[in-house]
Amino acid sequence: MKSWIEVSERRLTENYRTTLAVAQQESSQDTALLAVIKANAYGHGAVICAPVLARAGAAWLGVTDAAEGTAVRSALTEAGIELQPRILVMCGCLPEDAAAIVRHGLTPVVWQQEQIQALAIVASRETIAVHLEIDTGMSRQGVQIAELQLLLNLLAATPQLRLDGVMTHFASAEVAGSEQTALQRKQFEAALQTVAAEGFTPAWIHVGNTSAVDNGADGGTLTWLARLAESFGARPMARAGLGLYGYSLPLQGLVASDGQSTARLQPAINPVMTWKTRIVSLSEFEAGARIGYGGTFVAEHRMRLALLPVGYADGLRRELSSSSGDVGGWVMIAGKRALIVGRVSMNLITVDVTDLPDLAVGDEVVVLGEGSTAEDHAALAGTISYEILCGMRTPVVLV
Secondary structure, three states, X not given: OOEEEEEOHHHHHHHHHHHHHHHHHHOOOOOEEEEEOHHHHHOOOHHHHHHHHHHHOOOEEEEOOHHHHHHHHHHHHHOOOOOOOEEEEOOOOOHXXXXXXXXXXXXXXXXXXXXXXXXXXXOOOOOEEEEEEEEOOOOOOOEEHHHHXXXXXXXXXXXXXXXXXXXXXXXXXXXXXXHHHHHHHHHHHHHHHHXXXXXXXXXXXXXXXXXXXXXXXXXXXXXXXXXHHHHOOOEEEEEEOHHHHOOOOOOXXXXXXXXXXXXXXXXXXXXOEEEEEEOOEEEEEOOOOEEOHHHOEEOOOOEEXXXXXXOHHHOOOHHHOOEOOEOOOEEEEOOEEEEEXXXXXXXXXXXXXXXXXXXXXXXEEEEEEOOEOHHHHHXXXXXXXXXXXXXXXXXXEEO
């Protein structure tokens, strides 16, 4: 392979167990953890990560859609996982997805009449467990509070479906003291009162993302969740994705008196992904040479450059390009930084190895990993680590 991503089984396992432990410390030992592996496990390979997480003890996995859920179910079976996690289809289902959801024992998130009706049509003698999402103010997916009663009426009239869980998603979980989060909590509490008043007894109440686990301010979202779930006779569940892969968003407004972050999770997790490639050629260039598309980088002195077979087609952001007087991204070779020289192109980059004289064609290079993290790439690209990881389009291997 010209380049490949190594996913550490040990680190993924440790991150899952650490995230669960922090979630339970913040709430109660009864709190479960749904491991989010949607978007191809944030670029880490859903079918590779799912069996690892199942062996680590994950009872729930979260996928994007029915197609991803089907692939994950097959991967779990092929891996010989006997007690398989439940799989939550998190981003809705179209009518044509209903048959696959039922066939592969997936649990869909619903919030629209059309979703309920489509599932009811394909239901057999056994009832289908569904999770109802409440839009508490993120205005993305979920039933709005004003429409909740009508949807509950439909669920009550659809015995083929069983309301197994109720969930919401917070828009600003990484912000300590967020007024939006406080309002969303109140909206969710009110929605659950309506659900209970209609005679529904969901087994699960859950909220999520990594920041909700990491941010223990204001009594802690998960502390609130545990108390809320207990009041409705349900089990609390946190959902976490990014933290499983060793990253988290910076928490805003949550610092100790010494100015250090008091994040609960971030200090205890480690990146799982290492993106590697190999040097395909080494060349010498004289001062004045223009390097890469547009000739934006002009060598000021004699340089030795290594050619690497990676580019934006593989997920390496073009914003890591450099020009004369403007430093861009870097890779790690033999534990040292090698700066990207010129523009990142579709399948190739050149890096400065003038001060690394002992290199040879075929030597291994770390494109993203220790010393050059997803957060480093994100800072240069003006984005977040989520987008960097999800943008990887490189073969994945488990190590």
